Amino acid sequence: MPARLFAARWSRWLERRIPPARQVRLDQRRIFILPTPQGLMFGVALLLMLLAAINYQNSLAYGLTFLLLSLGLVTILHTYRNLAGLVLAAGEAPPVFAGEQAGFRLRLQSSGRAHRGIALGWPPAPLQPVEIEADGSSEVELFLPARQRGWLRAPRLRVESRFPLGLLVAWSWVDLDLAALVYPRPQSGELPPAGGGVEDDEEPGMASTRSGVDDFQGLRPYQSGDSRRRLHWKAWSRGQGLLVKDFAELQGHDLWLDFDSLGGDREARLSLLCHWVVQLAGHEQPFGLRLPRVTRAPGSGALQRDLCLRELALFGLPANPAEGRP
Template structure:
């Protein structure tokens, strides 16, 4: 599309097809034009008509008008293949920078089946699905997550060339989907605040690298223990469910601090992201300090997700 016309096109689409988590395709939302095959077909019909006029051949006239009527009927069937189709946005789990974000789209048919329905974004290859009559199917679309924050894929293209391929019926839908992208984890030294580091120096231990806590051995599994700590080798030897036991080196909760780090913002956030994941896996209570935001010491999945969300959205518009 010509660049100067794109903003006006987007504004017109926003009025005609506003963003919604569920959209039903109807005559206001479906556009239809000849495909490349259809354009070639029309050109051939024009040449056939000129030949029929030139030679005044009744058989040529009949064949030309017969094929033209097939083209007109194909317009109706191509439109009907999309009309009535319902698209709903599915859940989209958070990912890290460098991974593929997965967007789920649910296709539903209230009456007739819909054949060879293709959907996707311009940057990726379209996926084709068949939706049974009064049935449901689900499609998973992937986009690369290149930067942290909210990933909003924009309008989704839905099209169909069924049944003859001479026409393409299509629509641009905004299912209001978004995925939260966390910073890419970066291995490095434990970024503790000055207060926490001084306290550890007095106790004679200063954590570096992986030394945030001390491996104590194995203990019997108790409800609530992290499943990531399960010792599967011991279980396979018939020793029952055992978990790895870690003890904190320090006598106080760890405090991850953005200000004590050096380097650019993205590198600092990546290092903090790595240690949020590591300490959460070990069930070590920790606090996180960012400029203008402090998350108090806690542990568990909710605390981990809150910290990762804060890192992902740091410095981003709401």
Template structure:
């Protein structure tokens, strides 16, 4: 029975507050109820009223009706504190799984000031002290994450108990935009990419393979495919063909380079490798089943690769559905099957 009631209540709320990145609070979507202190206050008023009736004491009547007027006035003020307020989702956050993803919102007051507001999502809350009438205040709201993928809070609650804490007025915002949660980085083992290093520039090479290369001594971390083995056999010196002088021959980060690891672990390995390459300022490319990101370097390239790892195999949340901690509840069977088939081939 309780589950049925909650289901019907949620459907009613969803119809009354549809998903949108801009939410205007009006009488249609604002709710107000007494707090625990307000319930006790109301019970005391009732006891005082019964006492006044019993003893026909004018002073008790006066105090009871005066406090009752204060209660009614507080109810109107609490409701007006949120009425006309507009919430706008400015930016859906990005970050790593397990971190709090920051969603940036803007609260714009209507014709009345908004005082002592609290915004919350998934047990994390942010207090907003004061929003002057007609002005805006930006709020950074953290939302907890657990898995990689898209992250869209089911609802963001806004509440106020101003002025006396006897009543609380609240509403929800159900955002449309979703944040992106990157795979949690896990230190990757030393592996070699299954891609031939520099194969993307093969068309620019001469038949000898070194007309556009710069030769340099071998350094730790260089792939064996780049060593000039014929020269090593003749002279015993290990030199490497550096293709950066032409179009570059980057170290590829390859999804298929971790045999035996499950998909999520592979993505975590790649996330760690992307971070390492980004810190070093190295040029690299990313190879995922069904998607290849061409070699590049810089912060924008690192972010692009992380986003690709975050949403690989995921579907963007639809209007009617959202997971509280992202959308990774299981890999899509068709994508998984295709990826494994490619791996076997």
């Protein structure tokens, strides 16, 4: 397919010409410029005016036509200048769950002059306008839909400006090495009957973890994903709503989230695990995660949560965002 061939060649060429970098300064190597449809319309209008000038042999009409033509030429410089010298730097991109919008923070910095009417984004989505004052900087957050877990590598970013007259568009495709980690889409569901405590039989010291459910702590409202077996039916029959028996696990009686103990395909299991990691971490309950080839020791808190989610996100995928590049 020639179009696809061309696209591939184009992206290879871009790769050489504007190599990925966390920070890019736009200069003549990186800026392209062409007339916009409005610019072409302007050209047609100029042609009509020139015809009128020729037919009426009118020097002033020639003058006006040439003035506007010169204006078009001068605008090339201005449109280019408006983009040149702009420094784009990648900021952080917080991880998201699949199905959400991944946000990428960018910092646009002026290296002297003001940059007006800059727009950036990933077409065909509408570009986001931004202004940078002279010697100032602006922050933008751009969003991409996160469809799959793993590293979401942002494609080349289009930066463009039509300022001042809208007759020309100067643009660049920059690759700021933007990548966001996408966790699996959380899918509520039950853990296996063992209550997530599928213990490792080869570790005798942990035999008692199975009874982690014994330390009854109290009742709390039902949340989706809670095991039905923990429902407090008596309370429900008394009309107190759905309550769940809450258990506190003792130190050493760790909860293990085990990939192998679940049914369903890989992604479904990861989604379920993801849900439980979020749930448990939200309740400050310590837990461990066991995936084929990877084991994360029990722990609690935000760090544990993030590390576990990261393992889930990257399970079976390259760990380096650069390798995930298409």
